[in-house]
Amino acid sequence: MKLISKFWRKLCKPSKAAVGTALGMGFIGGMLFWGAFNTGMEASNSEAFCASCHAPIVNEIKETIHYSNRSGVRAICSDCHVPHNWTDKIVRKVQASKELFAFAMGNISTEEKFYARRKHLAVREWQRMKGNDSQECRNCHNFEFMDFSEQGQRSIKQHSTALAAGEKTCVDCHKGIAHQLPDMSDVPGWQ
Amino acid sequence: MKQILTVLLVVGALLSASVQSGETADIDNVNNGGIASLRGITELDATRRADAAKRVARDRNPIDRDYVYQPPLVPHQTRHYEVSLNANKCLSCHSWKYAGEMGATKISVTHFRTREGQVLSDVSPRRYFCLQCHVTQVDASPLIKNNFRRVDSLR
Numbered sequence: 001m002k003l004i005s006k007f008w009r010k011l012c013k014p015s016k017a018a019v020g021t022a023l024g025m026g027f028i029g030g031m032l033f034w035g036a037f038n039t040g041m042e043a044s045n046s047e048a049f050c051a052s053c054h055a056p057i058v059n060e061i062k063e064t065i066h067y068s069n070r071s072g073v074r075a076i077c078s079d080c081h082v083p084h085n086w087t088d089k090i091v092r093k094v095q096a097s098k099e100l101f102a103f104a105m106g107n108i109s110t111e112e113k114f115y116a117r118r119k120h121l122a123v124r125e126w127q128r129m130k131g132n133d134s135q136e137c138r139n140c141h142n143f144e145f146m147d148f149s150e151q152g153q154r155s156i157k158q159h160s161t162a163l164a165a166g167e168k169t170c171v172d173c174h175k176g177i178a179h180q181l182p183d184m185s186d187v188p189g190w191q
Numbered sequence: 192m193k194q195i196l197t198v199l200l201v202v203g204a205l206l207s208a209s210v211q212s213g214e215t216a217d218i219d220n221v222n223n224g225g226i227a228s229l230r231g232i233t234e235l236d237a238t239r240r241a242d243a244a245k246r247v248a249r250d251r252n253p254i255d256r257d258y259v260y261q262p263p264l265v266p267h268q269t270r271h272y273e274v275s276l277n278a279n280k281c282l283s284c285h286s287w288k289y290a291g292e293m294g295a296t297k298i299s300v301t302h303f304r305t306r307e308g309q310v311l312s313d314v315s316p317r318r319y320f321c322l323q324c325h326v327t328q329v330d331a332s333p334l335i336k337n338n339f340r341r342v343d344s345l346r
Contacts, residue, residue: 064271152250154267157294176273184278191282
């Protein structure tokens with residue numbers, strides 16, 4: 001106790017130690033805050049965290065190419081659904097605070113509720129990806145480095161025209177590539 | 192009372208044992224009679240080694256038909272093409288609405304008819320599950336060697 005009060009009195013009086021101590025504490029405090037913040041961000045990007053609400057989806061991805069493939073590279077939820085760029089990521093994370101409210105309300109707390117709401121969730125995500133020109137696809141699938149001679153005829157046809165001209169973006173055609181689809185009857189390109 | 196129960200139990204056990212031995216006698220008869228099937232000439236209780244997994248050809252031009260009423264084969268991959276109550280990926284290219292734009296083969300007009308012959312404005316539910324008849328191809332030799340030849344008109 002005596003030690004603390006002595007330390008406090010020292011802080012109150014202008015002394016040689018004051019500036020150094022304040023700076024040092026600020027530096028260490030900042031480091032701790034940033035570490036905790038980053039760890040929190042990483043944790044909320046993990047598959048287990050996503051699965052705590054969106055459990056059915058985490059099962060669906062298992063048969064798709066983004067989970068199981070010849071070379072063993074895989075994408076987890078956040079690779080496609082959270083922007084990688086820092087500022088965009090923070091914006092998305094702040095938007096996602098609304099999803100915590102949905103969690104508290106239990107909007108998709110059962111499979112039935114989830115499937116009933118799936119169209120709404122999917123449309124929102126398609127719009128987001130169309131809005132940012134499918135940025136999360138392009139983080140790995142960069143158009144600049146696509147070799148059309150390695151692609152199938154159908155892929156060449158679409159990629160060398162609509163995609164190359166910027167008329168369409170990845171998600172316009174590649175919907176449900178890691179998920180099952182909601183009712184597509186009113187979605188362009190589907191019947 | 193107790194004695195009667197014991198006797199019943201013993202008799203029951205003996206009877207079931209005899210029935211079981213009858214069954215094993217049948218299972219012992221695994222002779223295939225010298226007839227080869229898709230499993231090869233193996234005894235019925237033997238399992239031959241599985242073939243190496245075949246790979247689906249990625250993308251090629253339409254494959255010619257081998258007989259008149261053959262459903263056209265699928266000359267491309269169909270992995271994770273969803274055909275369900277919610278969506279039909281095949282129709283994104285092969286429906287009449289999109290076939291021209293996508294350069295795909297149009298589905299046949301027969302697919303719009305019900306079993307009773309009534310013509311519908313969209314694909315008949317009985318024709319909805321494309322992969323039931325139109326199948327994806329791997330580069331495999333015939334399972335059984337045969338002398339099948341196309342009819343003259345298709346040759």
